C-alpha cells in the first residue's frame with residue numbers, strides 16, 4: 001500500500017511531507033516525516049538519506065519543527081527521514097502510564113516480553129520495514145537513494161542510532177548522536193525499558209546497549225564513523241542517564257578509531273542544543289554519503 005500524504009510543506013527550498021502507512025511489523029498505522037531537498041525534487045538526482053531517531057515523548061514533528069536539520073540538508077542535497085518513536089493507539093495496559101516507557105518510548109528494539117512483543121518492534125520497523133516501504137514507494141521512492149543511508153538521533157534516539165549502526169553493520173554509512181543514552185543497562189531509563197520490554201530484563205538489554213555491544217567485540221567494520229555531542233548543562237547527563245564517558249572508555253579499551261565525543265559547555269538537553277549542532281551532524285553524514 002502506498003504512503004498516504006497528510007501534509008506537504010515547502011521549507012528551505014525543498015518539501016517536507018507528513019506521511020502515514022499501515023505497518024505489519026507494529027500492527028498499527030505509523031507516521032513519519034520526510035524532507036526532500038531541492039536538488040532531488042525533480043527525481044533526476046535521488047538524494048542520499050539521513051534517518052533521525054527522536055527521543056522520549058517525541059513524534060516525527062518535534063525535530064522537523066525545531067531541530068534545524070533542513071537548513072544544511074537543503075544546501076547539501078540530503079534527504080531527512082523522521083520516524084515515530086513507538087507504535088501508538090494500542091490498548092496495552094501501562095502503555096500510557098509514564099512518559100519514559102510505552103507509547104513514544106519504544107527504545108528502538110524488538111520487545112521479547114509480554115505484552116509488548118507483538119507490537120513493540122521498533123528495531124525491525126526502522127531497519128527493515130520502513131526503508132523497504134519508503135524506497136519502493138511509487139511516489140516517494142524516486143526522491144531517494146536507498147543505497148546511501150546514515151543514521152542519527154537524540155537521547156533515546158541517540159541510543160537507537162548507535163545500537164542500530166553497530167548491530168546492522170554496513171546498512172548505515174555513518175552514525176551520530178546528540179546526548180545519547182550511551183550505556184542503558186546502567187541508567188534508570190534503560191533499566192526501566194529493558195525490565196519492561198525484554199523477557200531477560202537488563203541482562204538481555206546488553207544486546208541493545210552501545211557500550212556493551214562494543215565491549216562484546218561486535219564491531220568488525222574498521223573505523224567507526226561516529227560523532228557524539230553532549231551538553232555539560234544537560235540535567236539528564238548530570239543525573240547519570242547518558243554516560244557518554246563509558247562510551248569513550250570502551251572505545252579506548254578496545255583500541256577502536258573513529259569515535260568523536262564532544263562536550264559543549266552550558267548546553268542543555270533540549271532542541272536549543274540540538275539545533276546549535278545539527279548542521280555539523282548533517283555535514284558528518286554528508287561526508288560519509290559522498291556529498292562533501
Ligand SMILES: N[C@@H](CCC(=O)N[C@@H](CS)C(=O)NCC(=O)O)C(=O)O
Pocket residue numbers: 054055056057058062099154155156269270271
Ligand atoms: N518529559 C520529560 C522530558 C523529556 C525530554 O526531555 N524529552 C526529550 C527527548 S529525551 C525531547 O526531545 N522532548 C521533546 C521536546 O523537547 O520537544 C520531563 O518532563 O523531564
